Each structure stands twice: as C-alpha cells, then as structure tokens.
Amino acid sequence: MNTHVLANASPVLPVIHPAIEFDNVSRIFGTRSRGQVTALRDISFVIDRNEFVAFVGPSGCGKSTILRLFAGLIPPSTGMISANGAPVVKPLDKVGIVFQKPTLLPWLDIESNVVFLMRHKYGRVTEQDRRAARELLALVGLSDFARSRPSELSGGMQQRVAIARALLMDPQFLLMDEPFSALDALSREEMSYELQRIWSERPKTVLFITHSISEAVLLADRIVVMTPRPGSIAAILDVPLPRPRGAHSQENPLFSEISACIRSLIFGGANAR
Amino acid sequence: MNTHVLANASPVLPVIHPAIEFDNVSRIFGTRSRGQVTALRDISFVIDRNEFVAFVGPSGCGKSTILRLFAGLIPPSTGMISANGAPVVKPLDKVGIVFQKPTLLPWLDIESNVVFLMRHKYGRVTEQDRRAARELLALVGLSDFARSRPSELSGGMQQRVAIARALLMDPQFLLMDEPFSALDALSREEMSYELQRIWSERPKTVLFITHSISEAVLLADRIVVMTPRPGSIAAILDVPLPRPRGAHSQENPLFSEISACIRSLIFGGANAR
C-alpha cells in the first residue's frame, strides 16, 4: 500500500540514508484491562532529509505512538526504526519535540521554560540563547509573559510556549504532536507561516501530527494518512503545491483535490482511494 | 456594540429571566510578575434558555475565564453575573462542564470516570446511570476502553471521555471549553452531530468555546466573537441557518457569509464590521 520503496535498496552508489525510516514496525501495549493491545501494526515509511511530513488520522490511531517510537522514547515491539541510517535504540540526539500536552515546568517562568531544554541538554544557557528565546516568545506573541508562571497562562498560550521551546533547539528533527490544537484560527495561520519560514530558512526534517486536513496540506511535502484498530497506514500522499505556500495556496485546485482525497480516505474508508 | 438588549427591561409582563446574563463583568488576576492583569473588561451579554452560544476568539482573550466565571468557580472583579435571574455567587447547580484539559481521575477506569460526576454530586450511581454511561461511551467510540485507565488512552480519547462525562449529567447548562480541540476531522464532525442531536432531544443552554469558526457556525444559535488585551466582545452574531444542520448546511451561502464575517472580525480587526 505504501507509495514509497526503501531508498537504500541500491547497493552500488554511496548510500544516502533516509532521515527517518520505519520498517515493518509494530507496537503492542500491555494493559491491565484488555491484555495486549496492538497500537500500531506493520508500519513502514521513509522520510527524506529535510522533508516536511504530516500525519493525519482519527484519534487513537497511533500518531503519538509513532512520534514516541521515532524519538526513541519507547521501543518498537517488532520491526526496525532508523534515523539517518542508524537504528534508533535510545532517545535521539538533535531532536526537538512539541508534545501533545504542553508539559511546562511549573516552577520556572516562561522564559526559563523556553530556555530549559537548552539548560537541560547542554547544562548551560548562553546570553545568545536567552536572546533567541525572547525572539521566539515575541514570534508566538508572548513577549509580555516572559516572567509569568505557566499556571497564569491560558491553554493556547501554554501550547505556544511549548512550540517556542522546541524551536529554540533548532533541531535536526522537529517532531510536533498536534502543536496548534489549542490555537484559534488566527494564531494557527500565523504559526503555520512562521513554521514554514523557519523550516525554509533552516531546513530540518519535520514530523508533524495534526488533525486538521487543511493544515496538513498547507504545510507538508507528504501526508501520511492513518487508520485505526490497529493503527496502520492507509496512504501516503505527495503534496506538490509550490512553495512558499500561504492563503493563496488554498485557491490552487490541487489543494482542494488533495484535501478531498484525504477526507475520503478518512471519512469514506481507505478502499475509496 | 452588543446586538442584544437586556430582556428584562419590560417591567409589566411576568419577567422571564435569561438563562445567562453577564452585566459589565470584568475580571482582574493578580500575578507575581506583572501585577494586576485585566483578563476581561466590561463583558455584557445575555443568553436565553436553551440557546446554543459559541465563543470564538484568539488564544488568551478570556474565553475560559468567562466559562469559569459563569460556573461560579471564580468571582468577577466587578460587574454582575446571573443564571436564571439569580446572581451567581457560588458554583452553579445543574451545570456540566467540559474543561479545556480532560481532568480525568487517574485512579479510576474510564467507565468509573464517566459516572464519577454522578457519584461525586449525588453520592451514588444507579444501574441506569451506568447503562447511560456505557451508551455515551459507545457514542464517543470508546466502548472497548470502559475498563482502561486514563493513562492508557490517547489525548483525543481522553477528551472524548471528558465529553461523555459531562453529557451524562444531562445538565441544564452545558459549558464546553474547546471540547473537540484534540479530535480529528472525522470524530469532530461526528461529535458535532451527536451534540446537536442530544441538544435537540433534551434542550439545554450551551456555552460552547471553540477556535474553529466553521464549528461555531455549524453548531451555534449565536456566536460571541472576542478580542484580546483586555478580553472584550467584538461582536455577537446571529446564525439563522435552519436546523437540523449538517454537511449540507455548509453549502448554504449564509454559512460562508457568517464565517467570512467572523474571519474578518478576527483577522481584520473589529472595525471592519
């Protein structure tokens, strides 16, 4: 069903490894009430370096699990995951994650929360980091809240802090789990553009989970559409819309075409494809 | 700026009190870093009995604060809030709330979480409640997870549990704070229809916070559009689309008209109206 074939099948040329590769990955959770639950079954896909890939699919289909698998936070039950050709056996280096929940540290103020990942990973925070943090806070519209505690922020504001925090890391892999879910239409659009700008200025491989089809089409190079029970890949779609994309992209007939296709995959069942 | 005038202005006829009334309500938070912060300023609106009102507005404009004020969870700094004509001075009775976070109890399984509000409010849970809970779990697509613990559920699944939990209360006031934010397009649409069905079968006053403009237009009788800093009401729009609404409603030109109007209010500033 996958539209892509493993890229490293050619043995002669110097192999350029894909950034992310899932090869027949399954993940089973042991639960107390329902025994073994298969969250993901036989997931295979390949993401190239600096590609922007979106994951869409119904709630509970295993999107967050894929993110955690790739980040090396949980091991796959079977199958093989690799990053830049090396198997993922422990948490990846050079990863920035926006988790589904903001997970801010309640005892730090907002600016400290933004630089926290730096401090935590490298043990120190330079003045330059702090400046970058303040710029990112401005970018997400929270300059006034640098000294506030997370508990004083609204849900959407907390989520924006989490985004700023991950961007500050300038990671090679940016993994975002429904980063804009708590944002209003306006902030959402602004953030989408900013994310695209950052991504084009400093290319990185982005794994972007969303439940907004239009957001996926707007942002992604390719879209992985998933189905649940057990989580598996229904289709992987290319989005050949020209970049930079913006409000105007939505007028491109391709946009609505791809959107409709995803919609039919999700709403109408995978066979409709 | 409000399009509605207080309903109880006529002194002769027996007064029918509005379900929800905010009269010049402001709310100031004391913060450690930034002193007094005005989250809401001079908010006035009236919601009639069994009306479905949606609140949209940028992140941090005070939507959740309005919900908490009406629920009586926090007092207003100035102004007057009343429910059915009586001032709100303590938490309201007959209220069902879907908070912005799922706030499930980690030590209970999903079914027990759904009936928990019953047990907590009334001290006991009847077999009928349990049956209703199972029906609601089926409705939100989580029948298989009745015996799971919240930690075994995905973000969207947890949110659906929170929705089922509030619906079980069959409250006179249903307050929902971005209830569908973690849901995918499909679940979202399904849930919207179910919510409409429930609301029409057992009418109740619904205060529905969302950041999806189309969702607001699809569901609400009226839409309160808010602007931030400090949070105030930009406009209150009627949505005279015929009910029952569904996918077909989106084809009604009124739908896009109202959507555009809201969009311009949010994106283009309130003056554009």
Added chain:
Amino acid sequence: MRDRLAVDLRQYLEWLAPVLAMVTIIVLWEIICRVFVIPEFILPSPSEVVTAGLNQSASQWADNITNTLTVAVAGYLVAIVVSIPLAVALGLSPLLSRTIFPILVVIHSTPVVAIAPIIVVTMGTGALPRVFITFLISFFPIIISTVTGILETPEELLEMSRSLRAPRIREIVQIRLPSAIPYIFSALKVSVTLAVIGAVVAEFVASETGLGYAILFSTSSFNVPAAFANLAVLVVLSLILFKIVSIVQVIFFSWSLETTKKK
C-alpha cells in the same frame, strides 16, 4: 530468548541482592568480631547472638514478640485512624491548622521519658499506656504528609469538584484523599517503623515483657548477646511490617505507583 533470560536473571538478582547484602554484612560483622577480638559486651558476634537467641525459650520468644507486635500494631492503627481524619480537618481549615499544628509539634517533640510519670500515673501500667505512647511517637508523619498531600491535589480536579457543588466530604474522600495516596503511603512507611520504636520505648517505660523490655533487661544485666538477639528479632519485625505496608500499597493502590513502573 536472550532477552527473556536477561529478564529472568534480573528478577532473580532483584531478590538475591538484598539477601546477599544482608548476608555479607553479617559475615563481615562476624569476621570483624573475631579478627579484632571485640568483646561481646560491646558488640557480640552474630554467632554469639544466635546462641543467645537459641538460649531463650520458645515461649519467651512468643511472649516477647506477641507483646511488642500487638502494641506496635495497635498504636499504629490508632495513629492512622486518628491522624487521617485530623489531617483532613487541618488541610481544609487554615485557621484550625494554624491553631492545632503548634500543639501537634509540641506533642511530637516531647520526649516520652519526660512525661512518663504522668502517663503511668494516669493510665496505669497495662497495655493502654504503651499503645498510647506508640501512638504519640508514630502519628506525626501521617498528619504532616496527609495534610501536604491533601493540599497538593491538582487544582483542576478540585475545580471540577467545586463545579458540581459536591459536599466537602466527598471532595475529600473521592478526590483529595486518593490523590494524596502517594504522600500517605510515604508516611505510613515511616510511621510503621516509628510504631515499632514506639512500642519499644513504651516497654522501657512500663512493661515486663516484650522485645524492648528484653533488650534493656539483657543490657542491664550485661547479657549483650541476648539483647542483640531480641534486637535482631525486633528489626526483622520492623522489616516485615514495612513490607506489609508496601504490599498493601501495591495491591490496593497500584495506580499510585504507576509513573514508577511505566516504561
């Protein structure tokens, strides 16, 4: 397969390690006693302790253990039964808390020996004063931890409760206490060993039986190995009670350990 073996080995090691540690300590202790010829009245060697233990009649052992155990468990249960409701009251009323807390600190920091006369004169010399002393020594951690746990309940859960206008008692029983469980059990573990100490101290003050009495009696009659034999049994009792508390948590409140075990 190899993974399976590793897991087995690991589990095996988990049981073996503590036993091994204990055995090592005891063997080292024996060796040190022998090599440095440490006199038994300062530190008897394990073998001397065992001999002394075997010299004590079974009925005497049964007596001592029963007496100490009964008092320790009774005092502990009283401490739980009194402390948790009191902690709930203190957690909910800052005024009450401010008023009562100093008194509790005073009670807890009063050495039992200093008030032994009052206790013995008012309560006599039966089991009552001993249970009371045990209670006095072991109640404090439960109160402090329960109060902390009750106050640390996540605000969002409390807001949910308030939104329902649930009676206070249900907010406590159904929300605050369950979320305070990790705190409560941390205190219950501290208190159970304090209860054993309490029972021993109580026997110092007024008793003719029990392990504490036997320890002090043996010491006072210079039979240090016998004192250590009783001490060893006392300590094993403590370990067992501690383990029981841990097991109760694992069985009945396993969710409170969830973050620990999730992988």
Added chain:
Amino acid sequence: MRDRLAVDLRQYLEWLAPVLAMVTIIVLWEIICRVFVIPEFILPSPSEVVTAGLNQSASQWADNITNTLTVAVAGYLVAIVVSIPLAVALGLSPLLSRTIFPILVVIHSTPVVAIAPIIVVTMGTGALPRVFITFLISFFPIIISTVTGILETPEELLEMSRSLRAPRIREIVQIRLPSAIPYIFSALKVSVTLAVIGAVVAEFVASETGLGYAILFSTSSFNVPAAFANLAVLVVLSLILFKIVSIVQVIFFSWSLETTKKK
C-alpha cells in the same frame, strides 16, 4: 471597605488563634493543677514550671539550649545532606533500592538505647556520637519521602528529559528534585522535630549537658518542675525550627505551595 476589614480581621485571627489556643491550654492546666491539687511531682503547674525556669541560671539555660540546638541542627543537616543524594540513588536504581532499603529500615528501627554502648565506645562522649544519634533518628523520613517524590515525577516531564538525552544528573537536579519538593518538605518538617528528639535521646544516653540531660537529671532528682521548664524550652525550640523549615519553603519554593493558595 467592609471586605477589607473582614480580611484584616481574618489575618489578625489567623495569628491570634494559635496564641489564644496555647494560652487557653496553659491557663486550663494551671486551673486544673490548682483545683484538683495535683502534686508537682506528677504534673507541675505552669506557674511552678516558670518559677523553676527562673531558678535556673541564665548561663545554664544558654548552655543547655546551645548544646541541644547545635546537636539537633548539626544532626539534621547531616541527615539532609546524606539522605537526599542517597534517596536520589535509591530512586533511580531499583536494584540498589531493594538492597539498601532493608538496611535503612533496620537502622531506623533499632532503638538507640540498644546500641548506645557501641556508639559511645567507638565515638567517645563528645558531640560526635550525639550528632550521629540525631542523624540516625531523623534521616529516615527524608529518604522515604524523597524517594517517593522522585518516583512520582510526572511521566511527561521525564519523557521530555529523556528525549533530550540529558545526563541523568540533570534529570534529577532539574526535574525530579524540583517536582519532589512538596514531598521533601513534608519530610523535612517531620525530620526537624525528630532531630530535636534525636538530640534529646542522644543526651539521655551520652551527655552531661543540654536540655535532654537537664530533663533526665531533674527528673531523677525529683525536681519535676525544673524538668518541665527544660521540656518547655525544648518544645519551643522545636516549634521555632519547624517554623523555620516552613518559612524556607514559602520563601524559596513558593511554587510548591501554589495549589494551596490559588483562589
């Protein structure tokens, strides 16, 4: 304005209530002693205690207080410095935890009196054995609570840390310990009064100065009012230390009390 007054009154009451409670207890105690003519050698009346206290010379008071306070504080600090790193180690290694925990339970449930001779023989009769005894008595709650707190760290924060491949030490210092703060302070409060008791017990078994020695000495010479005077000062010391710990939490870790105060 009326609200303002109510707030003032309330704050006033919050300070007044505990003082009032203490005063009431003392007055009641005096009345009971006088009405029922309770002999001073069982329960001296507050006035007799005060008289006895005034009879003790200022230099003696200073001596007793300094000695007990120094030992209590030193033992307490040692307990903190030893327990928190140890707890971190135990919290992170289940194997170590399984191995060491039984030993800690054994240490904590050994009555000091039983091992006093060894301590005195090996450490002499100076301040060292007393600090050691204080440490022995007060370290346990800190370990138990810190371990619990470290293990109860929200999984999502740990996952964040793991995703950064942060060194273990930073996970502990920057995430686990801060989120264990409510647990740690709950234990620090218990331990500080235990440290005072520890200092007193240490003086019971090996010392010639301090409040604990004075209590035992006065009791043994039937000077119960003097014993109570020293007991009263001891208890006040305990209260002050307890309050200091609370204040440290409020000043340096106020966020750990946030849920408590949010309205």
Added chain:
Amino acid sequence: ADTVRYVLDWFPSGEETYAYVALKEGFFAEEGLDVKLSVARGSVDAITRVASGTADFTGASLGTLMAVAAQSNVPVKALMSIYSKPPDAIFTVKGSGIKSIKDLIGRSLVTGTFTSSNQLWPILAKMNGVDPAKVSLVKVDPNTIAPLLAAGKFDASINWISAAAGSGAVLKKAGKELVVLPWSEFGLKGYGFSLMASDEIIKERPDVVRRFVRAFYKAVLFNLKNPDQAAKDLGSIVAGIDVASAAGDVRSTIPLIKNEVSAEYGVGTFDPALVKTTWEWIAKTRGYPLDKLDPNTVINRSFFIANHG
C-alpha cells in the same frame, strides 16, 4: 598533672558526692591528678565504659561487676569498697502497716524496670518466708516510682536507701511520711558501691591509680564527717542540685558505709568472706553455679591501704 577520667554510675546526687568532694576539697589536686568527670546511666553502663576504655575509674556496685565478670572477661577490677551493706530497701508510707518483708504478702509493690534489686527480691522474699507470687510486683520507669507511691497507687516500692531523702520529700508534699526497710535488716548481705578501675590503667599507670584511690578514700571519709559540706561541694559544681535534699541523701548513705561490717574490717577493705557472700547472692539471683567465678579475681587489693588516709 596526670589526667584521668572518672565516670559516675548515675546522675550527680547525694549518693555520688565523692568525686565532687575530692575535686572541691582539693584531694585530687593534692595528688597531682586532673580528673575529668562524666556520667553514665547505671552500673552496667559505667562498667562498660571503663571496660571499653572510655573512662579509667568508676564507682559502681560490686555485685554488678561480679555479674558482669561471670558473663564475660571484663577488664575491670574493684579497688576499694565504699558500701559494706547492700543499699536495697523497701520504701513504704507510715500507716501502711508494712513493717517487715512478711507484711508485704497480698500487698502491691512497685519497682524500677531494670534495677538489679528485682533479681534479689524473690530470694529475699523466700528467705523471709514470703511466696513472691503472693506479692504483686509492677515494674515502671524509675522516675515514676516515688510519684506512684505518693499517689497511693501502690503500698510499697523497692528502692535504694540512697534515694530515701528525695523520695521522702516527694511523699511529704503529698502529706505522707516515708518508712524505709533496708534489706540488710532482713538477711541481705554483701558489698555494694565500690571504686573500680580498668585493668589498663592498673597495668600502665599503677602510681596514678594509687594516688587516685588515696584521694577518693579521703573524700569518702570527708563525706562521713561533713555530709552538709559534701552536699555543698556537689552543689557548687553541679547546677540544679538541691543542697538540702542532697545532704539528706549523703546522710542516708552513712549507715551503708559506717556500720558493724566496717567496724570489723574498716572502711574500704574487701573482706574475702563477705566478698564470697556477695557473689553467692549474685550467683543465686542469676542462677549461676557458684564456681562460675572466683569472686576475689574481680578485686585488686594492692592499691587501697586503710590507714593512708
């Protein structure tokens, strides 16, 4: 000056004045001794401290030393006897009708939990034709005995004579009068409180030991002659001593030191026969065979010379 360490076997009181008198009256200084004092918690603790080298000298019960020596090879020797009679006694209140051990039948008796008297009691009782089972005996914290007696919770108590003054004062406050029945009058014989030293100091610094014994002996004699001054000396060094009550305690110890035994053998000496009697009592109470210990091996008579004071 030579520094030595003396450990008291109980808190400073009228029965523990000797070291303080020797300090205050300059007896130690005269011998060129710099004496450091410490306080143990009972005879066993005191002997343990001397045995383990934490102190050089102590004053403690000879019977305890024998019991200890019978258990293990403890490197401590008794040098000089001070009490030539056992201090154990029955305390009761006037009007209780208890005038002898026999009168205790059917009455209630309270005692300290860990006092060595408890082991003597059944033997003494039997010797006086009393079935110990017919006397209810309750053990409590020693500090609570006097209050319990004063509160009338018990008919009598087992105490040491040296506690008579203090207990008498407590009873007086309750309007009662103390009656003391020394066990020495009911058949108990043997040496009590004695001066002891560690084998180590005996071996390493015999001269210092000799001088210490001489000074201590002077203090004992001073006590006999000037009980009030002895109490004052104690009070001048130890804060919180009630001098009047301490003087009473000093007086109550005089008959233990100066009596028909000391009249015969002299204060300070150990008569081998009485030493043997002391051991026989100990052996009986502990259930030891008589040959478990040669009682005279715990005594070193080479340092005390009666007339050098």
